[in-house]
Amino acid sequence: MLQFWDTLTMAKPNVNPFSPPMMTKAHWRKPLHGNRMDEQRCAFPPPLKTEEDYIPYPSVHEVLGRRSPFPLILLPQFGGYWIEGTNHELSDALDSEQVQPLSPNSRTKLECNTTATLYRKHFLGKEHFNYYSVDGALGHMVFSLKYDVIGGQEHLRLMLRTKLKTYHDVIPISCLTEFPNVVQMAKLVCEEVNVDRFFPVLYPKASRLIVTFDEHVISNNFKFGVVYQKFGQTSEEELFGNSEESPAFVEFLAFLGEKIELHNFKGFRGGLDVTHGQTGTESIYCNYRNKEVMFHVSTKLPYTEGDTQQLQRKRHIGNDIVAIIFQEENTPFVPDMIASNFLHAYVVVQVVNPCSDDVLYKVSVTARDDVPFFGPALPNPAFFKKGPEFHDFLFTKLINAEYACYKAEKFAKLEERTRSALLETLYEELHVNSQAMMGVGGEDDKLENGSGGGGGFFESFKRVIRSRSQSMDATGFTFKKPHTVSTSLSASLSHNPAESPKFPGISLLVPGKSPSKYGRRGSAIGIGTVEESLIIPGKSPTRKRSGPFSARRSSAIGIENIQEVQERSRENSPNTQKTPDSGHVSQDPKSDNSSNQSSPEVLTAAKNR
Structure with missing residues (x-):
């Protein structure tokens, strides 16, 4: 034993x-x-x-120093990368004719973020409801719900957006003991939700804002590096120092896409200069499945004499996420050979029988350890015949590689910060515009618009109450000062600012502000300009005289009725006084002589009263 x-x-x-x-x-x-x-x-x-x-x-x-053949990829000495496709035994495969064309329908599927298109597919253009709120742990939230009938059965389709992810679920109503409220619906898709209520979105253009946020992760433009590796080249300086292209490399570039002139190029340029020619004169471009792909080819980028690092080339390829390494002869590529914080995946292609009728390509893939596996899977043995099937496979592998790299630690943290900032901007846009539709804009809106006498019913009512406040105080009645809301609903909307604190981050993009001060509205998520938006109730009609809301200033009560009530209140007020020289009846000089009733002096006087 x-x-x-x-x-x-x-x-x-x-x-x-x-x-x-x-x-x-x-x-x-x-x-x-x-x-x-x-x-x-x-x-x-x-x-x-x-x-x-x-x-x-x-x-x-x-x-x-050992006997060939050598592997296409050699891992760094202390790891950090994984490899796919290590078997390249050509002899057995060629004898048994195992080189079969790939089926594009079954093996080359582009990976995508299906959650990003759910709102456009199931909500946009259909009857649904949107809400927003702030959670102490989850942060800003935007919630969408829709009544749906699937297979003759009633369902609730729910989408909850948080700073970390978007939750989506379809729940049969028959499984619920009672019809839930909005907070209970949100907890059905995310149990961590801990808020007292959600606030309804009243802005007509809200769906356009929401779909823009959801689809900000979708891109139809890609840029990939292409590096030419000659036999025996084992350093970054040697790779970027290649200035000549062999016939086999030229053949491979023609296989990738069309050679285009960069000057005045109208398609996706991938960061290349199309005006002054500072990044070369030509490049390789391809439109694959309605996705524009620009390649940063090392030999076509400017070569600088005396620069061993060739920074003009590295600054483009080193900022790509995925790159192709083309090997004309058998020399291993090491992933850490190119120092870059962005490059996370490589597709290594080695040619066999170049410039002939039987061109074959060996393929290996390597990526950093925190990059998940991405398809389509390489065959065994991993080599392909030159043709449209391999072209489809290669482009699908490149695009899926970039999507997979976004899940790596560095890019995931960057995406989390970007998503959180965009969600906060979306929240503020929905919140401010919903208030404006109700005519309860914040103090900043009133200060900018002069008198603050907007066109909403609430603002008209406030002006009447403000003009009669002194007379009502004298008769023993006291009106509670109406609350104005800057970043949260209040009063009849029953929103307590203490319950939903304003989080720091992107500055509030107030609709109706001067473009010179705030720039484009919603620029963080690419929404249109101030001129494209609706005329917000409560704004001064001098800002824009045309449109269906231009006469809202005299709506509800009417400006003539307001003036009549103000004159009547001056006559009946016991606090009125006549000036000794003219006998003119006047009230507090600040409230009568100031052209801006919402000016800081008026606000101070209102607080003192």
């Missing part, structure tokens, strides 16, 4: 020299030698490995 265990301990597995270190069976059996007391003790986590404890991968120079 002891000899059996010794045999297991001394046995060495047949390990591929290019593979990572493997754990032998002896390591798994070793804890069985401990006594029962050791097994009952609490195990501490193992100490972190250092470079001395870690068995490194062989370096590229060590591999080149």
Whole structure:
């Protein structure tokens, strides 16, 4: 028995020299030698490995010193990347004619964010309801709900947007004991929701704002790097120093897309200069499934004499997320060969039988450890015939690689910050415009519009109450000062600012503001200009005289009736006084002589009263 265990301990597995270190069976059996007391003790986590404890991968120079063939990709000495497609045994495959064309319908599926298109597909243009609120933990929230009939059964389709993700669910009404309110509906899709209420969105253009936010993650423009690697090149300086293109590389570039002149190019330029020619004169471009793809080809970017790093080339390719490495001969590529914080995935292509009728391409894929696997999967063995099937496979792999890289830690944190900022902007847009539709704009709106006498019913009512406040105080009646709302609903809308604190972040984009001060409304999510928006009730008609809301200033009560009531209140007020020289009846000089009833002096006087 002891000899059996010794045999297991001394046995060495047949390990591929290019593979990572493997754990032998002896390591798994070793804890069985401990006594029962050791097994009952609490195990501490193992100490972190250092470079001395870690068995490194062989370096590229060590591999080149061995016999060929060499792998297309060699992992860095201390890992950090994964590889797909390591079998490239051409002889067996060619003898058995296993090189089969790929089916685009079954094997090349573009990955996409299906949640981003749900609102356009199920809500936009259909009857539904939108709400907004602020949660202490989840932050700003925008909630959409819709009554739906699916298969003859009634359902509730719910979408809840938070700073981290969008929740979506379809719930049969028959499964509910009673019809829920809006807060209960939100908790059906996210149990962490902890708010007292949601506020309805009253803005007619809200759906356009919401669909723009949902689809901000969708892009139809892509840019990928293409690096030419010659035989024996093992450094970044050597890769970017190639200025000549071999016939095999020219053939591959023509396979990727069409060669276009950059000057006055009207399509997606991928950051290249199309005016002054500072990024070269030509490039490779392709329109694939209504997606524009621009390639940053290392040999077509400007070459600078005396610059070993070739920064003019690296600043474009180094800022790409996915790149193609083209190998004309058998030389391994190491992912950390190019120093970049953005490059997360590489598709390595090695040509066989170039410039002939039997051109084949070996393919391997590598990406950083925190990048999830992306399809379509490489065949085994991983090589393709030159043709439209491989073209479709390659472009699908590149686009899916970029989508997968967005889930890596660095890009995920960046996307989280961007989403949080855009959601806060969406919340403020919906909130301010909903208030404006009710005629309860904030103090800033009134200060900018002079007298503050807007066209809403609430504003007209406030002016009447303000003009009669002194006379009512004298007769023993006291009116409660109407609340004005700046960033949250109040009074009849029953919104307590303490319940929904205003979070710092993007500045409030108040509709109707001067473009010179605030720029484009909703510029963070690409919404139109102030001129394109509706005329907001409560604004001064001098801002825009045309449109259906231009006469709203005299709506509800009417400006003539307001003036008549004001004159009547002056005559009946016991606090009125006549000036000694003219006998003119006047009230407080601040409230009668000031052209802006919402000026700071008036606000101070109102507080004192």
